[in-house]
Amino acid sequence: MFFVDTVEVPGLGNRSYLAGGRTAAVVIDPPRDIDRVIAAAAQRGVRISHVVETHVHNDYVSGGHELARITGAAYVVPAAAPVSYERLAVTDGDVLPVDAGIALRAVATPGHTPHHTAYVLEEGGEAVAVFTGGSLLIGTVGRPDLVEPRLTAALARAQHASAHRLAAELPDRTAVLPTHGFGSLCAAGAVPTDASGEPTTIGEQAAVNEALVKDVDTFVADLLAGLDDIPAYYAHMGPLNSGGATPVDLTPPAVADADEIAARLAAGEWVVDLRSRVAFAAGHVAGSYNIEAGEGPGGQLALLLAWLIPWGKPVTLLAESPEQLAKAQRELVRVGIDRPAAAATGTPEEWVRDGERPATLARAVFADLVELPASAILLDVRRATERASAGYVEGSRHIPLHELRSRIREIPLGVPVWVHCAGGLRASLAASLLASAGHEVVAIDDSFDNAPFVNTPAADRC
Structure with missing residues (x-):
């Protein structure tokens, strides 16, 4: 009998998986801190036979290279992936025996990256689950713009074709187990962030997934129109993963007085x-x-x-x-x-040093905007897609948080700045950035649902 265990990486909106049978298992898209995966295998009492990557990741550092080294497992990476280390290169249709009656079959699913590969878990020759990585997600697909701008449109079309291939070749009951899509910015469009509940299936996705219910031209146009900003650190993740990340050191840092x-x-x-x-x-x-x-x-x-x-x-x-x-x-x-x-x-x-006192930061809620001085600036630091979809407070100025440091001179000194986001966490960070630059700041710690005077998107107006 097969099993699938999930290793949550909620801060990045990702999941890794341990899957196998009575004596051996595979690990799919492991996180950098591999001790959690090793512990999961030990609890199951199984040997890790293969460590498998669906693609070279852009949003996190994989622990696959180190996990394979420590366990002696075969490191399985798509053959076309640009890596500099030895690995077991797989191509479409390759089958990896895992345990008695249990195997993993590679299915080429380009789109998220050109070399992306999904893996079908088979028991007794029948598909029971598919590890879709960044191809078929819950309700959507992985974004196609993380490799090179010139490839984005072509990869978007490839995502549509890959999703349809999985839906056509796999039984409706096959569990769909993606790596991205639980808050990850590798997902294209809105996806559930709740980590609870049962896995979705091919049949369920056939009825709701954007790639499976829209024709290719509509899907590609909508996908490209909805792409969000790419986090700056993504540029460093691919090269780290292509070279094979080094072991981590989680010992406490040096103490600073x-x-x-x-x-x-x-x-x-x-x-x-x-x-x-x-x-x-x-x-x-x-x-x-x-x-x-x-x-x-x-x-x-x-x-x-x-x-x-x-x-x-x-x-x-x-x-x-x-x-x-x-x-x-x-x-x-x-x-x-x-x-x-x-x-x-x-x-x-x-x-703080002797003779100094901690600094403080003013806080408010949206209801306090009635007291906003006429000279003050209301600064919205949400991403552009959030502002476009959820609306904005009339008269607010918009600088996304990730652009604030480079554009901070656009905010005049000597003017009160009230900062908001969608819930308060990013507003506090933005306020601390502004305060360190000498601004008089108030952080709005409140849900945007409570914001007054919201200019709603045209599509939502009655």
Whole structure:
């Protein structure tokens, strides 16, 4: 009897899988922190026979190369993938025996990348599940614009064809198990972010998936029109994965005292406060940036920090506890931020030098906009797609969070700036960026559902 275990990577909106039988199993698209996968295999009492990649990933660093080395498993990578290490190269139709009566069959599914490959899990020669990586997702497909702009339109058409191939060749009851699509920006369009519930099936997707219910021209036009901004750090993930990522080091970083924290800030390095935005507003080290730590659908530490920080710049982490720091380190190695320059745990009073006091940050809710001074700026830091789909507050200025550092001079000094996003987390980060540049800031910590005077998208108006 086969089994499939899911390894959640919710901060990045991804899933990895351990699948097999009584004695052996395969791992599909493993995360960088492979200890979780090894523990899952040990709990099952199975040997990892193959480590399998659906494609060279652009949104996270794969642990596949290291997992295969440690376990002695065959490292399975599509033959056309541009990698520099030895691997078991697979092409369309190749079958990998896993355990008695259980095998994995490769199916070429280009679209997310030119070399993308899905893998059908077969028991007794019958398909029971398909690991679709970034091809067929829940309701949509993986975005086709992460490789090269010139290839985007052609890859969008390939996504449509790949989705139809899977739907035509696999039984309706086949479970669809994608890697992306639970909040990942590798997905094209809106997808569920809830990690609970049963897997979807080929039959269910045939009725609702955009690639399967639209003709190819309509699908491609809609797909290309809805593509979101590409996180800046994606440019570094592909090369890391093509070369084979090194092992991770999750030991605690060097401890920074108040003098060192001040020195690192003075040197232009990043000091990131991992505590909640409420705690940050009540007191923090002046010049530090607030990105709430924690995994789950709302946890965006890895995505936000990797997207915003100049690549390779030293970062010091401030946490309320060693446990919070350890969780943050684990999340950051998944996107290639391997070793913090330093860290400190405790309270802001311990992180500022003698004679100094922690800085504070003003907070508000949308109902407080009735008190917005006439001279103030209301700054919306959501992505352009969010503003277009959910509407915006009339009179607000829009600078997406990922563009704020490069466009911060567009915001005049000496003018109050009220900052909002969709829920408060990104507003706190944006406010801390602005405050460090000398602006008078108020962070709106509220759901955009409560925003007044919203100019709704034309399609939603009665």
